[in-house]
Amino acid sequence: MTTRIGPLRAKLWALLLIMFATSFANATSFKKQATIVDLVGQSELIIHGTVKNVTDGIDDRGIPYTEVTIRVSEAIKGQIGPEYTFRQFGLLKPRMMADGRMNLMVTPAAWSTYTKGEETVLFLYKTASWTGLKTTTALGQGKFSVNLGNASNQINNAGLFEGVQIDSSLLGDTEKRVMATKKGPMNAQGFVSLVKQAVNGKWIEKGKMKNAK
Numbered sequence: 001m002t003t004r005i006g007p008l009r010a011k012l013w014a015l016l017l018i019m020f021a022t023s024f025a026n027a028t029s030f031k032k033q034a035t036i037v038d039l040v041g042q043s044e045l046i047i048h049g050t051v052k053n054v055t056d057g058i059d060d061r062g063i064p065y066t067e068v069t070i071r072v073s074e075a076i077k078g079q080i081g082p083e084y085t086f087r088q089f090g091l092l093k094p095r096m097m098a099d100g101r102m103n104l105m106v107t108p109a110a111w112s113t114y115t116k117g118e119e120t121v122l123f124l125y126k127t128a129s130w131t132g133l134k135t136t137t138a139l140g141q142g143k144f145s146v147n148l149g150n151a152s153n154q155i156n157n158a159g160l161f162e163g164v165q166i167d168s169s170l171l172g173d174t175e176k177r178v179m180a181t182k183k184g185p186m187n188a189q190g191f192v193s194l195v196k197q198a199v200n201g202k203w204i205e206k207g208k209m210k211n212a213k
Helices: 007-027 036-042 173-179 188-200
Strands: 045-058 064-077 083-089 119-124 143-147 150-152 164-166 209-211
Touching: 036 119, 036 188, 036 209, 045 083, 045 188, 064 119, 064 188, 119 188, 143 188, 150 188, 173 188
Parallel strands: none
Antiparallel strands: 045 064, 045 119, 064 083, 119 143, 143 150, 164 209
């Protein structure tokens, strides 16, 4: 947000905030801790790759954004090329404008943040129709950082498999160990394998993997 804004810009920010609130509501429509069923079922894209570049800016309508480019190792859900770029709401840090005002519209707390060179698995919600912006599904819970062969999201995988019902005959030993994770890092290779099988086998659509009622 900026100070001493004129009436036209104020109207733009009012509209933006309404749309931002709607997007936020969609992204947080899960219970406090999203499960693997929520993430897979609600994501338009699921990507495994490496962050190639992170920049920020303000578009022609005055909407602040962070732009992320992923070098794609694997498109688990959705059809994309070897690189994928999307924009998320908010700047990387406050920015001084040309007129001397400070724009403070940074990426909100609890949203995903990105570092160039990091390996990640992203569950991405559909693109907002008016702004063209995109968030990870369930915000920070939909981005898994991969380090030393392990994967964790912003809340350290808490509740990721809680109450999830699945046909155990579908799982190998590695996937079973992943599903047994209550909290903390899990084997990244096993996690990717689990997600890939769930998507390709349409486990959610066929009722083979679901949240307990």
